[in-house]
Amino acid sequence: xxxxxxxxxxxxxxxxxxxxxxxxxxxxxxxxxxxxxxxxxxxxxxxxxxxxxxxxxxxxxxxxxxxxxxxxxxxxxxxxxxxxxxxxxxxxxxxxxxxxxxxxxxxxxxxxxxxxxxxxxxx
Amino acid sequence: xxxxxxxxxxxxxxxxxxxxxxxxxxxxxxxxxxxxxxxxxxxxxxxxxxxxxxxxxxxxxxxxxxxxxxxxxxxxxxxxxxxxxxxxxxxxxxxxxxxxxxxxxxxxxxxxxxxxxxxxxxxxxxxxxxxxxxxxxxxxxxxxxxxxxxxxxxxxxxxxxxxxxxxxxxxxxxxxxxxxxxxxxxxxxxxxxxxxxxxxxxxxxxxxxxxxxxxxxxxxxxxxxxxxxxxxxxxxxxxxxxxxxxxxxxxxxxxxxxxxxxxxxxxxxxxxxxxxxxxxxxxxxxxxxxxxxxxxxxxxxxxxxxxxxxxxxxxxxxxxxxxxxxxxxxxxxxxxxxxxxxxxxxxxxxxxxxxxxxxxxxxxxxxxxxxxxxxxxxxxxxxxxxxxxxxxxxxxxxxxxxxxxxxxxxxxxxxxxxxxxxxxxxxxxxxxxxxxxxxxxxxxxxxxxxxxxxxxxxxxxxxxxxxxxxxxxxxxxxxxxxxxxxxxxxx
Numbered sequence: 001x002x003x004x005x006x007x008x009x010x011x012x013x014x015x016x017x018x019x020x021x022x023x024x025x026x027x028x029x030x031x032x033x034x035x036x037x038x039x040x041x042x043x044x045x046x047x048x049x050x051x052x053x054x055x056x057x058x059x060x061x062x063x064x065x066x067x068x069x070x071x072x073x074x075x076x077x078x079x080x081x082x083x084x085x086x087x088x089x090x091x092x093x094x095x096x097x098x099x100x101x102x103x104x105x106x107x108x109x110x111x112x113x114x115x116x117x118x119x120x121x122x123x
Numbered sequence: 124x125x126x127x128x129x130x131x132x133x134x135x136x137x138x139x140x141x142x143x144x145x146x147x148x149x150x151x152x153x154x155x156x157x158x159x160x161x162x163x164x165x166x167x168x169x170x171x172x173x174x175x176x177x178x179x180x181x182x183x184x185x186x187x188x189x190x191x192x193x194x195x196x197x198x199x200x201x202x203x204x205x206x207x208x209x210x211x212x213x214x215x216x217x218x219x220x221x222x223x224x225x226x227x228x229x230x231x232x233x234x235x236x237x238x239x240x241x242x243x244x245x246x247x248x249x250x251x252x253x254x255x256x257x258x259x260x261x262x263x264x265x266x267x268x269x270x271x272x273x274x275x276x277x278x279x280x281x282x283x284x285x286x287x288x289x290x291x292x293x294x295x296x297x298x299x300x301x302x303x304x305x306x307x308x309x310x311x312x313x314x315x316x317x318x319x320x321x322x323x324x325x326x327x328x329x330x331x332x333x334x335x336x337x338x339x340x341x342x343x344x345x346x347x348x349x350x351x352x353x354x355x356x357x358x359x360x361x362x363x364x365x366x367x368x369x370x371x372x373x374x375x376x377x378x379x380x381x382x383x384x385x386x387x388x389x390x391x392x393x394x395x396x397x398x399x400x401x402x403x404x405x406x407x408x409x410x411x412x413x414x415x416x417x418x419x420x421x422x423x424x425x426x427x428x429x430x431x432x433x434x435x436x437x438x439x440x441x442x443x444x445x446x447x448x449x450x451x452x453x454x455x456x457x458x459x460x461x462x463x464x465x466x467x468x469x470x471x472x473x474x475x476x477x478x479x480x481x482x483x484x485x486x487x488x489x490x491x492x493x494x495x496x497x498x499x500x501x502x503x504x505x506x507x508x509x510x511x512x513x514x515x516x517x518x519x520x521x522x523x524x525x526x527x528x529x530x531x532x533x534x535x536x537x538x539x540x541x542x543x544x545x546x547x548x549x550x551x552x553x554x555x556x557x558x559x560x561x562x563x564x565x566x567x568x569x570x571x572x573x574x575x576x577x578x579x580x581x582x583x584x585x586x587x588x589x590x591x592x593x594x595x596x597x598x599x600x601x602x603x604x605x606x607x608x609x610x611x612x613x614x
Contacts (some may be wrong), residue, residue: 013303020292033295040302047310077309080259083303087266091295094273099290105281116286 005046012039024111030095033122037088041081048077128172131375132208140243147236154239155223156586161210161243164220169212169250176205177604184256192256193319199256201516203389203459203608205252208383210463213590214470215376219478221474222367224579227249228364228481230278238278240370244271252383258305258391259315262298264348267311269294272372276364282501286359293356295348304339307332308391318393323382325433329398330331333392337579340387348380350444354437355575358421361436362429366477367447373473374466377436381443381462382584387482388447394612397450404448411445414438415542419549428479428486431474431553435512438546445539446527446565452606454530459605461523464511464594468520471587474580475501486554497574507569507588509554511595514547519595 012035019032056075058067099109106114124384140162147154176183182201186192222242228239248268255261273294309315311332312323325363327333342353349357357377361369382443388397398404418438422431443465446458479486483493495502511520525544531539595599 015489017296018578026288029292033292036296040299040306043303044306047306078313079199083263085260087263089268090270091266091291094270095288095295098273098277098284098291101284102275102288114285115505121282 005049006043009039009043009046012036012042015039025109026099026111026114027096027109030092030099032093034088036082037091041084041088044077044081044084048074050074089108124172125175126185128168128175128255128489129200130187131168131182132165132172133198133247133254135161135168136243136246136250136490140240140247141238143243144240145320147239151232151235154235158219158243159238162216162246165246166212166216169208173205173209176200176202180607184240191379192316192578193314196260197256197316197457198254199318200254201608202604203382204253205387205462206459206604206608207379208234208250211246211249211253211379213237213464215371217373217586218367218470218474219585220282220368221370221477221580224577225367225370225481226365226478229367231541234278237289238275238367241271241275242368244276245371247274249379252379256317257315258308258317258320262302262305263300265298268376270297272368272376275372276360277558278368279363279365283360283363284611286356286363288357290360293346293353296341299343300339300346301343304336304341304343307339311336312331315387317391321393324392328396330445333396334401337392337396341384344380344384344387345612346439348377348439348444349437351410351417351437354414354418354440357437358430358433361433361595362427364515366473366480368479370470370473370477373433373436376439378443378462378469380465381447383456384444385447385459389610394450394610396552398612404450407448407463408445408539409529411441411448412536412538412542414441415445415539415546419441420547422553423549424486428491429476431488432469432476435472435550435553436465437468439469442523442543442546444529444543445522445536449527449530449534449536449539450529450536450613452609453526455532455609455613456602456605457523457526457530459608460519460526460601464519464523464591467587467594468508468511471504471591472589473583474584475505475508478576478580481580482576489560491557491560494544495558500576500585504584504588505557509550509590511591513554517592519591519593522595523596 007113012088016032016034016036016039019035020029022028023032050070050073053073055069056072106117108114109118139157142157143154146157182199185198187196226235245268248264248271251264252268254260254262273287273291276290305315308320311327311330312320314320314323324333340468346353361373388394408597415438418434418441422438424436425431425434439461443458443461446454446461476486476496479494482498483490507518511518514521514524524547528540528543531537
């Protein structure tokens with residue numbers, strides 16, 4: 001049970017990847033993408049955590065005390081993931097916009113139907 | 124001023140995007156002047172940066188907010204980056220001039236503000252991924268580049284939405300894989316700075332985490348560069364998107380992903396790890412060989428010009444990656460030289476596709492008769508570029524192919540040589556197919572309609588053709604220049 005966090009993150013990633021590749025509904029594909037990204041974010045966050053540590057902010061009552069690094073979670077991974085969340089939101093937003101445009105063009109969310117219509121349009 | 128240059132090459136396009144976004148909304152006539160000033164200033168600073176770096180011969184380092192390397196984000200420019208940044212700006216300068224006319228023809232006027240804002244953000248992202256010395260910062264800039272790229276591609280209208288949607292899914296898988304790879308490296312070393320990683324990695328070469336990180340970074344970048352088994356997103360996207368966008372994205376997007384792969388091999392994992400500890404070149408050169416063969420065969424099979432040139436790019440990616448993996452001095456020299464040569468050729472090919480699409484309005488191979496009879500400048504461009512793709516001596520394509528073949532021969536990768544020659548022959552075959560339609564389709568109605576090629580589109584094309592020739596003719600200079608880039612482990 002040592003690496004439960006890694007296993008959870010990997011399961012989330014695989015679920016997302018599966019949804020992106022195998023689901024026929026294009027909105028479900030996007031949901032899969034969001035799950036995939038969340039898996040990576042949790043993976044990063046969990047590698048920064050330490051057992052028995054607290055949030056990486058110095059208490060202003062103890063500013064002059066020596067800082068014991070082991071008492072604080074690694075702030076770097078959290079900062080990195082803040083950026084990655086922003087990137088993920090932007091990607092999801094753009095993806096949903098595109099999905100909407102695809103729906104307006106082909107009147108369907110189902111990949112098979114859309115591809116059939118694309119084929120008809122090309123011929 | 125000169126010590127701020129590394130910031131300026133990224134900052135000027137970023138602020139140009141901002142200014143276009145703000146002022147362009149109020150007054151549409153300001154978009155083009157701001158754009159021209161922005162691209163001119165940033166191109167000049169890129170040239171200045173190139174001169175500074177080549178003169179001093181030591182890598183230029185730039186620390187944001189004066190936070191030194193392992194803590195802050197560093198930009199570092201050595202000879203390899205400087206060449207890439209110069210290439211980005213030469214290509215985007217010419218593509219921008221070309222777009223001044225082509226954007227009017229394919230995108231409605233009220234979208235120009237958004238289009239050019241994203242255009243400059245894309246340039247920012249491209250320069251950023253080249254210049255940065257931080258593995259995570261690279262991911263962020265990758266996404267800036269990709270997100271503005273998706274929007275720029277989807278602006279092409281109804282036919283572009285679905286391919287762009289797939290590109291978004293596949294592209295984000297690629298970026299996420301890269302991110303996982305960086306996570307593995309970060310867990311083991313606790314740093315994200317590339318130079319710092321390079322110092323820390325040798326001790327733990329045999330750790331499994333590093334291997335997994337290496338694999339993930341590689342797969343992520345393969346997807347981004349459209350290497351053969353994972354190239355599926357590219358042909359549809361580039362053949363349906365607006366030409367003004369593909370002129371910027373197709374030459375730079377895939378090539379810079381290869382550059383990043385190179386940077387990771389040379390300056391993060393080190394050549395010793397990639398070529399001696401892992402020792403997997405043999406399989407990977409086969410992969411590149413398959414990429415070349417598959418790209419060439421698909422290019423023969425397709426009938427529309429834009430599909431053909433996208434598959435030519437798939438083959439060219441195989442060239443460069445194969446040259447990198449063969450891993451001796453000559454092949455790596457050929458690969459680096461070919462990155463620049465190929466981005467110029469791709470730019471010219473897409474400019475030609477635009478001219479054909481706007482003036483002839485068809486892009487099937489049978490319709491090329493009209494291209495040869497009515498568009499003289501386009502024909503000149505097409506001949507020079509195809510001479511370079513086939514590899515006829517004074518053009519740039521000849522020298523890169525020569526060195527790739529020499530490198531492959533020295534290390535005994537004969538199948539790679541066969542694939543290269545096959546690919547040359549297929550490009551020649553494709554060119555003759557264009558030509559054939561001129562001589563054998565005479566019965567077509569010969570309407571006397573004279574088409575005038577717009578100057579703003581032909582001048583950039585002719586410039587690129589001259590550059591393809593000039594880059595080949597000045598090969599001796601570049602030979603010496605690139606030789607200094609190649610890391611000690613490969614000489």
